[in-house]
Amino acid sequence: MTIAVIMLTLAGLIFFFATTVGILRFPDFFSRMHAAGKGDTLSSLLMLLPLALYNFHEFDLANMLVALKVLLIAVFIFMASPTATHAILDAGYEAGIKPWTKKPEEESP
């Protein structure tokens, strides 16, 4: 049980790190939103699961309820975070941000 908790938490942390690197390094607003929206949701789900499993050192009703509540947060983030990503992208498109394109290479003499 402890091994599973440690492995899942480290996996969630690695995905969070990838999300942050994506937010900092991508050249354009739309590509940054790819990293933020998708990476954020996946990392939260991967990190809430071991925190729900961590309570199960004794099986009784109170611990089951607490684990269910943590999974409820995960379900809520699963529904709300992609919607928030869609809302921000819509706002960016309405405000007129142009996507980043690669500059055409100059012809070599």
Add this chain to the structure above:
Amino acid sequence: MIWQLDFCVLTLIVICAFATIMVKDLLSAAIIFGAYSFLMCLLWTEMGAVDVAFTEASVGAGVSTVLFFAAVYQTTRRVGVRKSGRMLSKAFALVAALLTGLVLVIAEADFPGFGDIFTPASLHVSPYYITQTLHDTNVPNMVTSVLADYRGFDTMFETAVIFTAGLAVIAILRRFKKEDRCDLPEPYVISAGYPDTIIRFVARQLVPFIQLFALYVVAHGHHSPGGGFQGGVILGASFILLAISYDFKVVLGIMSERWNVLLGNIGVLIYAGIGFLCLLLGANFLDYSMLSKILPATDKIMARSHGMLGIEIGVAIAVMAIVISIYLNIVSHGKYDKGL
């Protein structure tokens, strides 16, 4: 108290505070202030003050940030720059801030240490609440029992202050005439914002559960962090979500202006009414143990618990109505025709 997390979160908060002041765009300053509120709630949680953290999350990071956006929507996004006298005002601000900081640091030298157990508050007041709460009122959450029972007067006037704030916003902003001096010529927007199916669907599915969660927070305030204020603010935030994702008029159809003010009144009256009921039954004002005479099959201790639940419901109703009313007034600039 986890000192590693404490140190890291405090550093982040100081960076956020500096960034809020230095950013020249008012909307961005409001957004970074929202992040500051989020991190402040984390700091309260890490110190163990969960009720304060709940209130900071719901009021500071939730509704207050949305009200900032509504205010920036109605006014400008630029920070005004004075033409002359800039250095003088900056020097004056620096001297004032330094003097206040100096006075605070000198006063802080007389304080007891952080977490010292020999202060008068820790020797006489806190052990009484810690040992006697469950015995007196049968409510495990000490913060709720101190807020609603031992110091019930203060909470009643806090609710009255919230109601007065709602009235003040109505008094300043509400305009009834069709044509007004404050109206700008009608702007020509590029696109008026189309109704978005995804946001409408998700908001429609989520709002009942948000309201159910808010009612749970109000009712479960005796055993877990929560209570009347936090539940009322989350109820108001659910209506704000409806107003944002659907049209402004939808919320106005559900909670009209008359109902908002009426519910604000009813909330404060429930609180004062329970206190007055205790007075009629022969005890002091807000002494809930006398409610055991009219409630069936309760003794004096359970009557205090039920009295606390009654006033929490009153507070939640008042706070919900006033939050909706303040949002509706600010975002439509008092005209109640269209909003964010």
Add this chain to the structure above:
Amino acid sequence: MDSFFIGIGVALCFLILLTLHRAIQGPTAIDRIMGVNVIGTKTTILLVIIGSIYHRVDMFVDIALAYALLNFIVTIAASRYFHHRKNLTSSGYGFKFRSEEDK
């Protein structure tokens, strides 16, 4: 196990610092909205981790749920602003006046 969770918490705080750099520097206001959304989600996770360190998760779970909710509402409110006012930085108005169009 406690020190493991404290290490995870400090690593998450460092990642919040990196995201804050984007939230402060981001050339348009929408980059900042995105940064604050990500900071809000990371803080929700950090709340449940603090609950696990104190061995009282049942107290902190309600706050984390309200947090995720309000993060969502603030992001949607900030995005709806840009449907009515189109400027990304603070220069100029976000709309055109009708008299300018007639010229």
